[in-house]
Amino acid sequence: MQLYIIFQILLALMTIVDKSYGISSPVQPFTTYKHSIELQANVADLWWTVDNVEEEIIFELHVKTTGWIALGISPAGGMIGADIGVGWVDQEGRVHFQDRYAFNRSKPIIDNTTSDWF
Numbered sequence: 681m682q683l684y685i686i687f688q689i690l691l692a693l694m695t696i697v698d699k700s701y702g703i704s705s706p707v708q709p710f711t712t713y714k715h716s717i718e719l720q721a722n723v724a725d726l727w728w729t730v731d732n733v734e735e736e737i738i739f740e741l742h743v744k745t746t747g748w749i750a751l752g753i754s755p756a757g758g759m760i761g762a763d764i765g766v767g768w769v770d771q772e773g774r775v776h777f778q779d780r781y782a783f784n785r786s787k788p789i790i791d792n793t794t795s796d797w798f
Contacts, residue, residue: 705742
């Protein structure tokens with residue numbers, strides 16, 4: 681069921697841009713992806729590939745920021761029920777990533793389950 685919902689989200693993205701060659705990130709993606717979209721010009725780019733055999737989606741997100749970034753996936757497309765990956769670089773240059781879950785429109789809790797999307 682989760683994979684089906686993810687497909688719905690990706691299909692919606694693909695109707696916006698099937699293949700975008702106007703990506704603004706100065707850094708090339710780590711690997712080759714089937715789909716890409718410029719989420720915000722000169723700020724945020726997203727690449728992804730759907731692997732039907734492994735039933736997974738591989739994402740790469742480039743964001744120009746001095747703070748944190750987050751990518752969430754939810755059954756209804758909103759914050760409630762979203763599985764959220766949050767990343768940032770601290771003052772010492774260490775990269776951090778947290779898997780979080782939003783039960784409502786408040787600060788998402790740290791998600792320690794293994795049967796989710798991140």
